[in-house]
Amino acid sequence: MSIYVGNLSYEVTEEDLKAVFAEYGTVQRVSIPTDRETGRPRGFAFVEMQEESKEDAAIEALDGAEWMGRDLKVNKARPREKKSSFGGGGRRNDRYSDNY
Template sequence: MNIYVSNLSFAVQDEDLRGFFAEYGEVTSAKVIMDKFTNRSRGFGFVEMADKEGAEKAIKELDGATVDGRAIKVNEARPKEDRPKKPAYSNNRW
């Protein structure tokens, strides 16, 4: 199951994210998303867990938990096609 984690402290790294979820089951991947220009955390990440039951328990127990002074938001990640589309940037100045 793929899990979306937001409102992360900018100090949280991949291994920290993995550690938050490891007690709930096997974490197959954990990735904090980095800004491609500044190489700083964007404050969110994704965790992939092998076991659906463990993932659901982690979501339930970690959603709203305080990590580095911030209340994190944890929920099941939605597939890319389910997200609302952003309008394309236009350079036209009409």
């Protein structure tokens, strides 16, 4: 399982996040997604910890906490949604669904 960390400063580094979450347990991995076009961080990250009980403690302590001038949003990461390989996001307009 991993932890979603939102409302991050664009200046945050993986090392910064590792240091904060290490107070609650062993950090296995930190991922800070970047914008494809600009290469800038997108303002959120994912943290994976060794033990789920440690993840829960970190979430409890850090959700809503002020860090680097921002109030963090910290919770369990939701599984990534599968995207359709077709255009339009795989959604159909129900009004016209009888025509398919």
